[in-house]
Amino acid sequence: MRTVIFRTIAPYLSALMVLYSIFVLLRGHNEPGGGFIGGLIAASALAIFGIACGVASVRRAIIVHPMSLAGFGLFIGAAAGVISLFTAQPFMTSQWWPVNLFGVEIKLSTPLIFDIGVYLVVVGAISSIALALEERESD
Amino acid sequence: MAGPTTTTAKVDYAAAMNLAPVAPGDWLVVAPVLIGLLGGAICLMARKNVSLQPKLAMFFLSLLVAANVGLLARVLDQGVITMVMGGWLPPFGIAFTVDPLGATLSLIASVVAFCAGLFGISTVDSTGRRYGFYPFLVLLMSGVCGAFLTGDLFNLYVWFEVLLISSYGLLILGNSRVQLDGAVKYGVLNLIGTNFFLIGTGMVYGVFGTLNMADIAIKISELDAPASGTLLTIAVLYFLAFAMKAAAFPVNFWLPASYHTPNIVVSAVFAGLLTKVGVYALLRIMVLIMPASREYLADLIALVAIATLLTGAFGALAQSEIRRLLGYLVIAGIGAMLAGLAIGTNPEVTTTAISGTIFYAVHSIIVMTALYMAAGVMNQLGGSYDLRGLGGLYQQNVAFAALFLVLAFAVSGLPPFSGFWPKVILVDAAFSDGRGWLGAAILFSGFLTTIAMGRVWIYAFWRGGPEGTPDGQAVAPADGQSAGTVIGATVWVPLGILTAMVVYFGLQPEWMIDLSARGAAGLVDPLGYVRSVFGDQ
Amino acid sequence: METVPAILVGLFFAVSVYLMLSKQLVRMMLGIAILGNAVNMSIFVNGRLTREVPPVIPEGLLVPTEVTANPLPQALVLTAIVISFSFFAFLLVLAFRAYQEVGTDDVNDMRVAEPENDPLPPQGY
Numbered sequence: 098m099r100t101v102i103f104r105t106i107a108p109y110l111s112a113l114m115v116l117y118s119i120f121v122l123l124r125g126h127n128e129p130g131g132g133f134i135g136g137l138i139a140a141s142a143l144a145i146f147g148i149a150c151g152v153a154s155v156r157r158a159i160i161v162h163p164m165s166l167a168g169f170g171l172f173i174g175a176a177a178g179v180i181s182l183f184t185a186q187p188f189m190t191s192q193w194w195p196v197n198l199f200g201v202e203i204k205l206s207t208p209l210i211f212d213i214g215v216y217l218v219v220v221g222a223i224s225s226i227a228l229a230l231e232e233r234e235s236d
Numbered sequence: 237m238a239g240p241t242t243t244t245a246k247v248d249y250a251a252a253m254n255l256a257p258v259a260p261g262d263w264l265v266v267a268p269v270l271i272g273l274l275g276g277a278i279c280l281m282a283r284k285n286v287s288l289q290p291k292l293a294m295f296f297l298s299l300l301v302a303a304n305v306g307l308l309a310r311v312l313d314q315g316v317i318t319m320v321m322g323g324w325l326p327p328f329g330i331a332f333t334v335d336p337l338g339a340t341l342s343l344i345a346s347v348v349a350f351c352a353g354l355f356g357i358s359t360v361d362s363t364g365r366r367y368g369f370y371p372f373l374v375l376l377m378s379g380v381c382g383a384f385l386t387g388d389l390f391n392l393y394v395w396f397e398v399l400l401i402s403s404y405g406l407l408i409l410g411n412s413r414v415q416l417d418g419a420v421k422y423g424v425l426n427l428i429g430t431n432f433f434l435i436g437t438g439m440v441y442g443v444f445g446t447l448n449m450a451d452i453a454i455k456i457s458e459l460d461a462p463a464s465g466t467l468l469t470i471a472v473l474y475f476l477a478f479a480m481k482a483a484a485f486p487v488n489f490w491l492p493a494s495y496h497t498p499n500i501v502v503s504a505v506f507a508g509l510l511t512k513v514g515v516y517a518l519l520r521i522m523v524l525i526m527p528a529s530r531e532y533l534a535d536l537i538a539l540v541a542i543a544t545l546l547t548g549a550f551g552a553l554a555q556s557e558i559r560r561l562l563g564y565l566v567i568a569g570i571g572a573m574l575a576g577l578a579i580g581t582n583p584e585v586t587t588t589a590i591s592g593t594i595f596y597a598v599h600s601i602i603v604m605t606a607l608y609m610a611a612g613v614m615n616q617l618g619g620s621y622d623l624r625g626l627g628g629l630y631q632q633n634v635a636f637a638a639l640f641l642v643l644a645f646a647v648s649g650l651p652p653f654s655g656f657w658p659k660v661i662l663v664d665a666a667f668s669d670g671r672g673w674l675g676a677a678i679l680f681s682g683f684l685t686t687i688a689m690g691r692v693w694i695y696a697f698w699r700g701g702p703e704g705t706p707d708g709q710a711v712a713p714a715d716g717q718s719a720g721t722v723i724g725a726t727v728w729v730p731l732g733i734l735t736a737m738v739v740y741f742g743l744q745p746e747w748m749i750d751l752s753a754r755g756a757a758g759l760v761d762p763l764g765y766v767r768s769v770f771g772d773q
Numbered sequence: 774m775e776t777v778p779a780i781l782v783g784l785f786f787a788v789s790v791y792l793m794l795s796k797q798l799v800r801m802m803l804g805i806a807i808l809g810n811a812v813n814m815s816i817f818v819n820g821r822l823t824r825e826v827p828p829v830i831p832e833g834l835l836v837p838t839e840v841t842a843n844p845l846p847q848a849l850v851l852t853a854i855v856i857s858f859s860f861f862a863f864l865l866v867l868a869f870r871a872y873q874e875v876g877t878d879d880v881n882d883m884r885v886a887e888p889e890n891d892p893l894p895p896q897g898y
Contacts, residue, residue, distance in 0.1 A: 133855060162283070162284075164280060164283060164368070165280065165281045165283065167280065168276075168277045168278070168279075168280030168281040168283075168371070169277070169281055170277075171273060171276065171277035171280070172274060172277035172278060172281070175270060175273040175274050175277065176274065178270075178321075179270065182260065182263055185257035185258050185259075185260075186257070186258055186323055187254065187258050187262075187319050187320055187321060187322065187323045188263065188266045188270075188319060188321055188322075188332075189321045189322045190322050190323045191322065222859060223859070223862065226862050226863065226866055229866055230865075230866060230869070390849055390852070393853075394852065394856070397856045397860070400860075401859070401860070401863070404863060404867070408867070411870070412874075413874045413875060413885050414885050414886050416867065416870050416871040416874050416875065417871060417874075417875055417883050417884075417885040417886045418886040419867055419871070420798070420864075420867060420868060420871045420883065421883075421886070423863075423864050423867055424801060424805065424864070427805060427860055427864065428793070428805070428808065431808050431809060431812050431857075434812045434816065434853060435812050435815055437816070438812065438815050438816035438819045438846075438849075439815075439819060441816065441819050441820060441845075441846065441849070442818075442819030442820070442821075492887070493886050493887050494886065496886070497886050553894075554893065554894065555894060556891075556892060556893065556894035556895065557891075623894055623895055624892075624895060691894065691895075695895060703895070
């Protein structure tokens with residue numbers, strides 16, 4: 098699999114896919130998309146990078162261990178539900194903070210935080226499985 | 237999802253949402269799950285820091301125990317409490333509904349997890365910690381507590397999956413050959429069981445258009461034929477699914493194949509908690525939601541219970557590996573709990589029998605965890621899990637031998653320990669219901685268990701030394717350790733807490749009997765449960 | 774409307790049960806994957822099927838203008854797909870590791886945890 102063409106293209110392809118995954122994540126707010134599907138795209142980007150350039154370089158590229166990434170995602174996902182404790186509403190009631198930035202209304206909200214958490218959990222969990230499989234293949 | 241602040245149209249949100257302010261005390265309903273999730277996430281991030289991890293995990297587990305104590309106190313004080321996620325009114329929103337049964341089991345489970353976390357400090361080495369023993373233990377607890385507290389069928393499925401995925405992680409902690417072999421069987425069988433559960437849930441939704449337990453309970457009680465063909469199909473699917481989870485007779489083979497493979501503290505947690513979550517789900521669905529189907533299937537459940545009781549007891553007799561022997565005793569306990577589910581055609585007897593099942597579940601959670609921990613200590617002292625390689629433990633450590641004897645009495649159902657009372661309740665209910673043979677099976681299984689445990693006592697503790705040594709002479713272990721291996725505080729404290737609970741529930745059973753009776757009454761007469769979800773309509 | 778998908782669900786179940794009865798671990802894994810799909814489809818069909826009307830509320834309104842497809846089974850199926858997908862991925866890794874360690878994918882030969890001819894416990898007291 099490690100042809101010159103693939104190895105040259107893979108980093109760009111992966112970068113593009115990660116960018117696209119973030120687009121899908123944010124778009125998922127009101128339209129098809131969302132944290133899970135975005136996370137899957139990002140995880141497959143990492144998998145492609147791993148196939149082309151080796152698992153070690155993927156681990157270097159994402160700095161933290163994928164499982165820690167998943168842990169962080171789980172943490173902010175669960176924490177997003179706790180915010181409604183302070184407004185005397187039940188667990189997971191969505192809170193909205195619309196922000197006006199250069200004339201565009203951006204709806205910051207707890208569902209968005211939750212979705213980012215889902216994204217990170219999926220990236221972390223799926224890529225750690227994918228990397229584990231790729232690692233076994235080489236030895 | 238348009239939130240209240242982003243739209244200008246006039247809509248009556250009170251028709252769909254709970255707009256009343258929620259008291260911070262009601263957050264106790266979700267606190268166990270939240271603590272599990274947040275704590276598990278934090279431990280997962282600190283996975284590489286092997287010395288910080290136990291402290292973090294013990295902090296969250298003690299927080300969990302405190303939250304569950306608060307929750308149980310609140311439920312006993314105010315009756316069943318409900319919280320709907322996101323404020324969406326049931327049956328549309330996912331409801332967490334906590335009754336005395338769920339709160340009791342959640343509390344006992346968290347105490348056991350606390351003890352296991354403490355026990356793990358000395359038995360899980362740094363490799364095991366790096367593989368994630370503590371994060372998975374805390375996440376497992378969020379799954380277990382979530383399953384006990386939720387009031388929604390699909391949500392129950394999700395919590396089952398949370399605890400299942402954490403249990404996979406725990407099961408393969410050391411990545412050894414035996415563990416992978418056992419984990420494959422455990423994983424495949426449990427995944428198939430979950431799929432049966434999901435089929436049943438899909439059918440429930442197809443028939444009733446709702447997944448809220450209270451809502452289904454109302455709709456079924458209003459039917460002309462509450463045990464029609466479709467409903468019986470659903471009931472049998474659920475029975476099969478949870479029997480698989482609980483390791484009841486025809487689908488029990490995964491348990492003895494996998495429970496002896498992981499680290500001993502993992503075995504202890506699994507033996508204590510996982511099968512009992514299956515029993516809890518059976519109680520919830522068969523008694524609260526589908527009482528008519530339960531009565532119709534009572535003979536089948538009784539047969540399964542007897543077969544499970546006997547399989548467990550005979551299986552235990554045929555094992556010389558202590559952990560596998562204990563695995564079979566877990567199965568025998570499941571049989572006794574299922575027996576309670578089979579008894580009763582009038583509400584009074586049913587309530588008694590179900591309260592016996594609940595008490596037995598509490599007893600089994602505590603005693604099986606403690607016994608697996610004791611097996612770990614036996615291995616530490618004698619260097620083996622096999623009856624042939626053990627001997628002379630009584631001479632080595634009299635206090636530990638006494639503690640083991642207490643647990644052996646309790647698991648056999650002998651007075652004055654915690655196993656005695658639930659068996660009395662169950663056997664009494666069986667005889668008063670005209671199912672004397674069911675009571676006889678419970679007693680016979682207890683008799684065989686006594687023999688099996690007696691053999692462990694005689695071979696591992698009472699005789700002088702392991703097989704091949706002249707009787708009455710303990711030999712020094714081969715690896716040059718002194719015979720009197722010191723048992724540390726992190727082993728004594730959890731074992732001591734659990735044994736103290738066994739003794740306490742044996743000598744002062746009124747509290748637990750009363751609590752199980754309240755839990756059972758809430759299941760048999762779901763009025764309080766339904767009112768908590770839908771208000772006083 | 775539901776008849777054809779229901780037959781398809783039955784077919785899926787038949788295929789998955791057939792595969793799961795196999796001795797080869799790989800086939801069992803495939804059977805489990807198909808079982809998950811069969812279950813998901815059965816939930817979907819249980820929620821009743823409607824054609825070509827997605828459950829989307831038009832802009833500016835608060836309720837849909839016509840009878841739409843039931844969104845709840847879709848949400849349930851999505852959750853179930855996510856879960857069964859991740860479990861399948863995990864089981865696949867597990868089976869692969871077990872195959873590497875045990876050296877066989879024939880489940881009849883996977884007797885490491887429960888060795889054959891296990892000695893009986895000591896007899897007598």
